[in-house]
Structure formats: structure tokens, C-alpha cells
Amino acid sequence: MSHQQQAGQPPFGQAPPQGGYYSQQPPPGQYQQPPPGQYQPPPPGQYQQPQPGQFQQPPPGQYQQPPPGQYQQPPPGPYQHQPPGQYGQPPAGQYQTPPPGQFQSPPPGQYQQPPPGQYPPQQWQPQQGYPGQQPQGQQPGQYYAPPGQPPHGQQPQYGYPQQYAPAVPAPASLGYDPAQKQFYKPVDTKPDVETLRNAMKGFGCDKNALIRVFTSSKYASPWAMEQLVADFNSRLMRNLIEDIKKETSGGLEDILLALIRGPLQNDVRAIAKAIDGAGTDKVALADVLLGRSNADIRAIAAEYRRVRGKDLLADIRGDISDEKMVRMYSMVLTANRQEPSAPVNPADIEAKVTELQRATEGIVGANEIAVAEILIQSNGAQLAAMAQRYQSKFHRSLEDVIEDEFRGSMEDAFLHMLGTGSDLAKADAAWLHASLVRRTGPKDKHFIYRLTTLYWDRGRMDAAKAAYERVYGKKLARVVKDALDGSYEDISMALIGEWKK
Structure with missing residues (x-):
């Protein structure tokens, strides 16, 4: 199946324009006031302030995402503190995201969500306290589900799209949108x-x-x-x-600098390192760009242009000779993936599973573009449903089919995307293991990128640690101690919450 240009998307091979597209949300500073009688901002000081270092999401409807290329990095110099009283907590009764591992199963006969402890790509959520989680009921570490997500304890809805409102775009992950800083309370440094x-x-x-x-x-x-x-x-x-x-020096220096850069700058640097010089580090490129939310992809592409003064897709095209791989990344960079809140439609899953079979086992010579389009545009729950339905319909795992029908970087990319949806915690554990336990020693740059990415998402880190022990029969901390030494070992143990010094 050929990749069709979506309304409002650029032609194939072209990156989104810097100014964004029609129908995208306005940049910061251009929000409209609510109609009379609607929710009004509270008087200063009415809501309690969050604990130092914590970050609260604004009430639904008060947060707008800037279109790609519309935000600017803060100028160098001292950190600007916000005036008192401008860091309000969302009003009581707003949606809360269920704790890790407590996703509810759909009704009998419907497709299953990812197993307990699995998470979609990281969303804009304040980090949990580290080391050590905050007790339930305390303000630090709490976060609120984006509009369109089910309230805590309630089951996500499934069914045909016409039965539900359009999926609400998920906000960028924490650290990917400077507009988030207006809700952050400075700490005593x-x-x-x-x-x-x-x-x-x-x-x-x-x-x-x-x-x-x-x-x-x-x-x-x-x-x-x-x-x-x-x-x-x-x-x-x-x-x-x-x-x-x-x-x-060494691993200690690399991790400290990664923490200083933060997740967005770390992504941009990882991409630059992957495509600069001789050859392409396709593993690093996949780590950064595959399985990400639309908001994060837009933020990464815009920040890459700001820092490097170049178009990301143009640089990828200039470095990768495989035209099918370039086309895959052009689809990724259009940021047209189904939002996490989009429902699992059984009829749509059935059609996509049939198309996947026809594009792989059903023909001589697999159709990489057809498979790429399906995997790129589906959200995590939909990918999990496809994997489950493929197994029940054709009595083969979709993972095995990909391994049999594809080779090299395209196979790795497809397995990466499938892993982010079907079992993210298991995939995270496998990616850590692959970069840590190697005959020639740890692949430090991949391990450090993956470890710091998990550190910025505490729930995902905890799920990955549990999956690691379940799959490999050892605690991740034990393997880190065996594979690393010195200060590199110490800071890695601290990131996973196991440093004893």
C-alpha cells in the first residue's frame, strides 16, 4: 500500500514547514480567554504551591502547544524565576493518570491493552521523586492525564471511531516544551x-x-x-x-553532560552524532525517533533546526543511501501518528492485520513501505492489538514474521516500533541488555542514552527494571555492577535507584 499524503501534511520527502500547519494550536501568548461563566483563573495564592522541583500540569484547556518551529530556547544567563502565585495546581476533580501497572482490561472479546507495567511513549508528566517515590496523596510527583484520557480507575473506551470524540493531541514530554516552565516552581540551588x-x-x-x-x-x-x-x-x-x-572523564562525564543537556538537547545531540562522520548509527537514530509522540517529534525537529541550522530530514537523506529507510523516516517526521487517546477499532485492526500479512508472508518479496506506514501511524494500544490479532488469526507472532521477512536496519526498525507498543517494558529491558551485555563490552553511547531516557520517566524505569528481572533472571543492578566499574558504575546505579553510597 503506497503512502498517501495526509491533508495538511507536506509532500513526500519534505519536512514540515517551520511555521507549522493550518489548524495547529496557536503559539504561547495567543490563547483566548474563556467565555463568560466558564472557568476563570483563581486569585493569586488560592491554590497551594507545589513542592520544590516538582511540576504541575495546568487545568485542561489552559495549556496550548506551540506549532513546530514556533518556540525559542531561553537566552543564556540566570534562570528567570516566575512571580509568586503563578504555579497553580489543577483544580480538584480533574483527571488523574492511573498508577503504573493498573491499566484496566477491555470488555471480553475486545483487544487487550499492553500488559501491566507497560507504558506508551513518554508524555508530559512531572517526574516522580527520586530516589524514592512520594507516598500517595502527597502533592509532589502527582500528575494529571491529558484531556481525552480516562480518569484514574476508569477503563479506556474501545470501539468504532464514530462513537467517540476525536482523539485529543497528547502534550509534549516533560522537558520538550518551554511553555511548561511557567508551571515550574524554582528550587533553592x-x-x-x-x-x-x-x-x-x-x-x-x-x-x-x-x-x-x-x-x-x-x-x-x-x-x-x-x-x-x-x-x-x-x-x-x-x-x-x-x-x-x-x-x-569516561562514562561519568558522558552521563553528567547528558543530565545537564536534558532530554530534548540529548535527543538532538544523539541524532547529530548518529549522522555526522562516516557511516550512520541507525541504532541511535531509531532510539531517538521511532515510537515517539507527535508532539515530541515536532519538538525534536524544531530544536534540531534551531541548534544545527539544518532540516532534519534533509540531513538524514544526505547520510542514508537506502531510499526506503529515508522514506520511512520521512513518514515518522510528518508526526501523523494516532494519538495515545485514539481508541482501538476492531474493524480497523482486522484490516491492518490482513494488510500486514499480505505485505509480508502473503507475497514474494515483502513490501517494506506498506509495513512501515502501518507501524508508524499506529499508537501503542493499536500496535499491541495488531500483534495479538495476528497471532490468533495466522498462528504466528508478528515479531517472528518481521524477523523472517526483513533483514538489517529495516528489520531492526520494525521490531523497535512493534516493541514500543506490544510490550514497552520488555523492549526497554532488551535494549538495555543489548547495549550492556556484549562480548566486546558495553556499547556505552547506546546504554547511556537509554538509561538517561528511562531516568527522566520514573514509571517507565521501574517497569523496565521489573521486566529485566523477569526476562533475564537477574536484577538490572546486578548486571550493571558486573559490566561497569568505578564512577561510571556508581552514577549508573544512582540513575536506576540502587546506589548505596
Whole structure:
């Protein structure tokens, strides 16, 4: 099946225009006030302030996402504190996301959601406290489901699309939209700035002090880490990144710099490293771009253009000679995936499963583009439903079919996308294992990227650790200790919540 151009999407081979498309939401600062009698902002101070370092989502309808290319990075310099009283918590009674592992099963006869502990691609959710979760009922670490998601404890709806309202676009992940900073309450960084300076001045470096500060629950939010870096630089008239580079090395340096950059800048750097120089690191490219939300893809493409001054798809095309692989990434970068709130439609699943079989086992010479289009455009729940239905209808796992019908980077990409939907925790465990337990030693850049990505999503990290022990019969912490050493081991253990020093 050929890839059809969607309404409002660019022609094949062209990246979305910097200014976005018609019907996208307005940029920050252009929101409309609600009609008389609708929800009005509360007076200053009416709602309680969140705990330091935590981040609250605004009430539904108060948050708008900027179209691609419309947001700008904050200028260098001290972190700007918001005026008091501007960090309100959503009113009581708004939707809450169910805790990890408590997704409800659909009615009998319908397709199943991913197994307990599985999660769709990371959404804009405040990070849980780290190390150690906050007790239930406390304000820190709470987060609220985006509009269109079921309230906590209620079952997601399934059925034909005409029975339900259009899926609400999921917001960008935490750290991917500067508009999120208006809801972040600055923390007291003064003692930690002094600790960092003392750890790196004079002879030697107190690496344990660096690890304690950088992996503190206070700085689990990317916006809190950004504040720490800005405050260090402005108060001491120094450059924290340069100090880290001078005082550390190896895996410790790489992880500290990744935490300083934050998830969005880390994605851009990983892509740049993957396509710069001789050859293409297609594993790294897949890690960053496949299975991501539409909002995150738009943020990554816009930030890549801002930082590098180049179009991401054009750079991918210039580095990858396989035209089918380029076409796959052009589909990814259109950011036209089904939103997480889109329902699982049994008739649609049946049609796509039939098409997948015809494009793989049903013909001589598999149709890569037809398979890519289905996998790219489906959300996690739909991918899980397809995998289940393929197994019941054709008595073969879809994963086995992909392994038999494809080879090389295309096979890896399809398995990556399928893994993000059918069993994300198991896929995360496998990706950690593949980069950590190797005959030639750990593949550090892949392991560090995957580990820091999980660190910024505490629920996903916990699910991956549980899946690792279930699949490989060992705790992830034990394998990390066996594979790594020194400060590299220490900071890796701290990221997974197992550092004892």
C-alpha cells in the first residue's frame, strides 16, 4: 500500500514547514480567554504551591502547544524565576493518570491493552521523586492525564471511531516544551552550587558529591536541572559544562553532560552524532525517533533546526543511501501518528492485520513501505492489538514474521516500533541488555542514552527494571555492577535507584 499524503501534511520527502500547519494550536501568548461563566483563573495564592522541583500540569484547556518551529530556547544567563502565585495546581476533580501497572482490561472479546507495567511513549508528566517515590496523596510527583484520557480507575473506551470524540493531541514530554516552565516552581540551588564548586576545585574531584547532586530528586525535572546550571554559571561566573569536562572523564562525564543537556538537547545531540562522520548509527537514530509522540517529534525537529541550522530530514537523506529507510523516516517526521487517546477499532485492526500479512508472508518479496506506514501511524494500544490479532488469526507472532521477512536496519526498525507498543517494558529491558551485555563490552553511547531516557520517566524505569528481572533472571543492578566499574558504575546505579553510597 503506497503512502498517501495526509491533508495538511507536506509532500513526500519534505519536512514540515517551520511555521507549522493550518489548524495547529496557536503559539504561547495567543490563547483566548474563556467565555463568560466558564472557568476563570483563581486569585493569586488560592491554590497551594507545589513542592520544590516538582511540576504541575495546568487545568485542561489552559495549556496550548506551540506549532513546530514556533518556540525559542531561553537566552543564556540566570534562570528567570516566575512571580509568586503563578504555579497553580489543577483544580480538584480533574483527571488523574492511573498508577503504573493498573491499566484496566477491555470488555471480553475486545483487544487487550499492553500488559501491566507497560507504558506508551513518554508524555508530559512531572517526574516522580527520586530516589524514592512520594507516598500517595502527597502533592509532589502527582500528575494529571491529558484531556481525552480516562480518569484514574476508569477503563479506556474501545470501539468504532464514530462513537467517540476525536482523539485529543497528547502534550509534549516533560522537558520538550518551554511553555511548561511557567508551571515550574524554582528550587533553592544555593547549597548545591556550593557543593559542586567545592567538589571540583583544588586537587582532585569529589565524584561522589557530583553524583549525589546531579541524581538528587530535587533535579529530576529537566527544568530544575536547567535552573541549577544557570545558577551555577551566574553566581560563580563559571561554566558548569566546561568544569565537568575538565574534572571528569569516561562514562561519568558522558552521563553528567547528558543530565545537564536534558532530554530534548540529548535527543538532538544523539541524532547529530548518529549522522555526522562516516557511516550512520541507525541504532541511535531509531532510539531517538521511532515510537515517539507527535508532539515530541515536532519538538525534536524544531530544536534540531534551531541548534544545527539544518532540516532534519534533509540531513538524514544526505547520510542514508537506502531510499526506503529515508522514506520511512520521512513518514515518522510528518508526526501523523494516532494519538495515545485514539481508541482501538476492531474493524480497523482486522484490516491492518490482513494488510500486514499480505505485505509480508502473503507475497514474494515483502513490501517494506506498506509495513512501515502501518507501524508508524499506529499508537501503542493499536500496535499491541495488531500483534495479538495476528497471532490468533495466522498462528504466528508478528515479531517472528518481521524477523523472517526483513533483514538489517529495516528489520531492526520494525521490531523497535512493534516493541514500543506490544510490550514497552520488555523492549526497554532488551535494549538495555543489548547495549550492556556484549562480548566486546558495553556499547556505552547506546546504554547511556537509554538509561538517561528511562531516568527522566520514573514509571517507565521501574517497569523496565521489573521486566529485566523477569526476562533475564537477574536484577538490572546486578548486571550493571558486573559490566561497569568505578564512577561510571556508581552514577549508573544512582540513575536506576540502587546506589548505596
